[in-house]
């Protein structure tokens with residue numbers, strides 16, 4: 001059963017809401033987590049060709065990827081002057097460089113002589129100057145043309161016209177963002193509530209523990225949409241929770257879900273098939289058992305406590321000690337919940353402590369049917385500690401399983417489940433006689449928001 005409403009988008013799952021659960025927290029909950037913002041965005045189908053058509057992908061290349069803000073790497077990827085990082089998006093390529101102790105710049109990764117890529121592959125490197133591998137023109141790390149062999153043959157070249165082509169570059173939360181559009185509005189204008197919300201969850205005070213980069217067998221939008229809702233939890237993950245997750249759409253560019261971990265509502269599963277987890281409902285001890293993947297100390301819930309309070313308390317101590325950070329004031333919600341912010345078009349930031357991910361989904365070159373999924377685990381860094389050098393990404397091809405990355409632990413089979421439907425969906429887009437996909441009004445509103453904002457980019 002669901003709570004009925006005459007207005008589309010107002011119905012919700014039965015049972016306690018996320019806001020109800022947050023009220024029972026053993027600590028003060030950060031104010032952004034108490035906010036709720038939803039509006040009905042329509043219920044028409046979304047055309048399958050948006051995921052499969054060459055013409056649509058080409059339009060995205062020209063009008064989206066050449067104009068939107070996107071992160072390249074973390075600041076700590078380029079710690080020393082001369083460190084650089086190459087980022088590829090579709091046909092475009094950018095080099096970000098630490099050009100001074102407190103200065104980071106971005107350039108088009110293409111020579112101003114005959115356009116050769118200055119650095120061949122994506123990823124980090126170091127060079128005190130940038131030299132083209134073809135004829136050896138070279139530039140300072142600030143992008144100034146410094147050396148031009150056989151200068152006598154190029155009287156028409158002046159430094160200003162042949163300095164490296166600059167790209168807009170800004171920093172937020174320890175991430176280096178670029179925008180290929182010289183006329184793009186500042187990053188801050190694009191971030192809606194993110195700066196205000198993440199004042200409570202400073203991502204610059206985090207370190208990259210793990211980076212996994214996998215090729216996925218679906219269009220970049222389908223791939224990220226598998227992570228924009230928790231509606232799939234019951235069928236895909238065989239998991240009891242997620243049915244009463246909270247979904248917020250804060251504006252054109254930012255949305256969020258909060259999905260409580262360590263509790264669930266049997267009522268919220270009222271119209272799911274079978275009696276699983278409803279008859280009888282899970283006990284607090286069984287819920288704690290599910291959380292044992294986190295490596296908790298206790299196996300039983302003492303009288304007067306809940307699985308959630310026990311797990312949060314154990315994790316404050318275990319993670320606090322392991323990382324040398326004081327988590328004594330961290331709310332149960334921040335300790336446990338899957339809190340996922342999305343920044344248009346393709347970036348996800350999780351402020352949680354135990355579930356601390358960052359995702360990025362992008363096209364795989366010019367292949368419409370596959371995408372690249374970057375997953376980082378971003379754990380808290382002790383106050384005053386220097387950022388360690390981030391680990392190199394583990395690269396997985398389409399066939400490889402996340403279980404090959406041992407450090408992912410319990411998350412590996414979950415990501416295999418999440419990504420296991422993508423090939424079926426991408427092929428299903430092409431097989432469908434029904435011309436579009438259908439979305440839930442509430443649980444899948446974030447997917448619709450991305451498509452609406454994408455249309456604004458594509459129409460310009």
Ligand code: FES
Pocket residue numbers: 111112113114115116132133134135136137
């Ligand atoms: S193409 Fe780069 S130096 Fe000639």
Ligand SMILES: [Fe+2]
Pocket residue numbers: 226227232233236237418
């Ligand atoms: Fe999932």
